[in-house]
Amino acid sequence: MKFKKAIDLSKLSFETKRDINFFIKEKFQDSTEFTQSQISKIEDIAKSLEEGYPRDYLIGNSEFYGRKYFVDQRVLIPRPETEVLIDILKSLNLADGSILCDLGTGSGCIGISLAMLNENFIVFGTDISEDAIRVARKNNLTYKKKNFFLIQSNWASCFQKDSIDCIISNPPYLDKDDYHLADLKYEPISALVSNLYGLEAFEIISQQAKQLLKKGGYLIFEHGFDQSEDVEKIIYKNDLKLIRKIKDLSGNDRAILVQK
Ligand SMILES: C[S@@+](CC[C@H](N)C(=O)[O-])C[C@H]1O[C@@H](n2cnc3c(N)ncnc32)[C@H](O)[C@@H]1O
Incomplete structure (x- = not known):
């Protein structure tokens, strides 16, 4: 299934859209087709981000003094x-x-x-x-x-x-x-x-x-x-x-x- 057809990004905040797009690029590279379970996972993540789940936990790293650190x-x-x-x-x-x-x-x-x-x-x-x-x-x-x-x-x-x-x-x-x-x-x-x-x-x-x-x-x-x-x-x-x-x-x- 095509991602853009499956999820309506227009309802999400600017920050969540940015973070979801970043996450998809990192995790799925250039895929354009997604399984139903992948779509559900992305929807769950979008919901958590809208509720305040930190972006750094989602992408799995954070910057400190010019260097990246793994965080969860x-x-x-x-x-x-x-x-x-x-x-x-x-x-x-x-x-x-x-x-x-x-x-x-x-x-x-x-x-x-x-x-x-x-x-x-x-x-x-x-x-x-x-x-x-x-x-x-x-x-x-x-x-x-x-x-x-x-x-x-x-x-x-x-x-x-x-x-x-x-x-x-x-x-x-x-x-x-x-x-x-x-x-x-x-x-x-x-x-x-x-x-x-x-x-x-x-x-x-x-x-x-x-x-x-x-x-x-x-x-x-x-x-x-x-x-x-x-x-x-x-x-x-x-x-x-x-x-x-x-x-x-x-x-x-x-x-x-x-x-x-
Ligand atoms: C505010 S965080 C700081 C983490 C990191 N140093 C930073 O600045 O991002 C405080 C840390 O103190 C640790 N901590 C809490 N009580 C402690 C104790 N009694 N002895 C040692 N570490 C403790 C927590 O597990 C946590 O990792």
Whole structure:
């Protein structure tokens, strides 16, 4: 059956039409004829896209810091605002041999980007989710970074005292009742929500950073657009030094650089 005869694209939004056309081109190349089951599958996908299913999950990849990463529903889709964490790390000019930890690595996009910056960095990516570790491993098979190591762990609990030069993390930071969650229903809840009104991960990681960073070592967090003051309080409570706050493109404080 001819696709255009079988499905009425005119009823779909511009974005869904674009994504469906892209999907068909990728999956079926130059076919013009489709079986009934293929048509039904495409109709189901169109319906999900209209209901907010993310395009990146449909096409199976997402871009971060100029590179493509495989993604599916086991991991958060990398966000452009997270790229600022890589720029902050770059500005530190860390020495060869530095030990960096990307806590809550998800797809591995931060850790692999760090491993690419300098072959002589030793980069660890941790995640509590075995599924996420599998996805990050798949991405590292693509980029073959021999200096990137994955560990299933509760944040940095697998590391020794005074052993890390820099901890970098984009942890889950939404409150369980945050209204944004309605639009994020296809992404893993454990990648989005944290207890204590979205602040628990910052508390735990800051406590670990105090113990596990070398003296003078750095901690870099991405946080929510309205969490800057709360995260700052957590930093001071853990006897860490605020170095600077970094804004996103909308002018909101979005990341923080801290030192032990
Ligand atoms: C916001 S996502 C960030 C994913 C990726 N780093 C990125 O920026 O796209 C947070 C990640 O933290 C992980 N996570 C949640 N709780 C954790 C814990 N206790 N220990 C380690 N990782 C955890 C989630 O599984 C998820 O992959």
